[in-house]
Amino acid sequence: MIYALVDCNAFFCSCERVFRPDLWNRPIAVLSNNDGCFVSCTRDVKELGIKIGEPYFKYKQLCDEKGIVLFSSNFALYTDMSDRVMSILSRFTPDLEVYSVDEAFLDLSGFVNRSLNKYVEEIQNTVFKLTGIPVSVGVAKTKTLAKIAAGLAKREITSGGVKMLLDGDVVNKSLSKIKVEDIWGIGKSSGLKLKTLQIRSAKELIDYKNDSAIQRVLGKNGLTIKDELSGICSIKERDCSIKKSIQSSRSFAGTVSDLRLMRETISKHISTACERARAQGSVIGSAEIFFGTTPFSSEDSRQQFVHETVSFNLSTDTRKIIKYSLSVVDEWFRDGLKYKKAGITLGKLSDNKNIQLGLFEKSDSPKSEKLMSVMDKINAKDGEGTLRFASCGTADREIRSFKEFRSPKYQSSWKELPKVF
C-alpha cells in the first residue's frame, strides 16, 4: 500500500487568513469557546512557546507584546472550508478516508507507476489554488508512517511541505529521531511505560525483540503500532459516517448556581444532540448527563462533578430523553455550588432501519416520530431553535459565551459576506 496523509497547516488559522490576506505574514491564533484556550496557532506563535490547549489568560500579555492577531473560534467557517478541501482531495483518489476536520488519508497504491512525487505536489498545489489552505503531505507504506512523514514535512523547512518515507534507509534514519511518545497512538502515559523497557525512539520500538513485553505494557495496540512502523499495514479503515456517540457540552461564560438555568441548559444540549442523532438515522438508547464545578483550584467553592448515565427503551423523542435527563439534574444539583460546565452524551445508538425491520424494540409512538420530523424540518428551514421545548427556556435567558475576537460568518450569513471593492 501507499498512503498519503494530507494535513492542513494550522487549519483554523489558515481558514481565517483566507478571508484576511492582510494577515498572511502576521502571527495568528484561534481560541476555543469563551476564548478559553488556544486551539490553533501559526508556526511563529508556537515558536514563542504557546502550545495548543494552553489557557489564553496566561499569555494575554505576550500576545499584546508580539502583536499576535487573535480569533474566537468560528466553526461554521472551518467545517465549510474542510468540506471544500476534502471534496478536492477526493478527486485524486478513489479511496479517501477523512480522518479529522483537517486531515485525510489518500490511498495512492494505484499510482505507484506514476511519478508519485509529482502527483503529490499536484494535490498540494490544487488544494491551495482552489481554497487558499496550505497543506503538508506525508507519503509512506502505512498510515502510522504517513503520519510521521507528514509531521516531518511540516518541520523540515526544506521539504516544501512534502515528505516521502518509502526508502528503507530513509525510514530507519527518520524513525531513530522520532520520540516514542510522538508516535500516533502512543501518548505520554504509554511513552513512560515504554521507557521502562528502555525504548525511547520509534527505531528502538521496531528493533525490540520481546513482543510479549510490549503487549504487556501497551496491550495489543502496541503490537499494531510496531507492525505499522515496520511497514506492515495493520490499522483498519474506520467508518466515521455514523457516529457511535453524540455529545453536546459547553462551559459557561460565568458560573451557574440556579437549578432552573441548569435544567434549561441540559434540555438544550439534549435537543441539539437528539437532532443530530435523528439526522444520521440513529435511535438513542442512553444519555450520560454531566455537570460540574471548575476542575481547577479555587478556594471559595466546593467541588462536584456529576456523571450519570440513564438507559431507556430505544427512542428518538427529545421530550422523553429530556424528562429522563432532568431527573438526574434534579437529583444531583446542589444549591450553593458554582457550576462551570454542563453537557450530555447520547449513546447506545442504533440504526433506525434495523429497528423498523423488527430486530429491536422501539417505544416511540408514530405520533412522536412525526412531531420530531416536523420540528427538525422547521428548524432546518427557519433556523436553529425556532421551535423548541418549554424546558429549554426562552431565548432571552440564553447563556452567552465570550467571543471577543469572532470573525464574520463569511459563508453562512448573508449579512456577513466578504466585500470586494
Added chain:
DNA sequence: TCTGGGGTCCTAGGACCC
C-alpha cells in the same frame, strides 16, 4: 473441615486523537 471452572455480556474508566 471448607468454597470449581469456564464462559459471556456489560459497563466504567483510561488512553489517545484532533
Added chain:
DNA sequence: TCTGGGGTCCTAGGACCC
C-alpha cells in the same frame, strides 16, 4: 474574569450463567 469540545477504542472487572 480567566483553563475547549468533540470523538474512538481497549481493558479490567463485575454480574450472571451452567
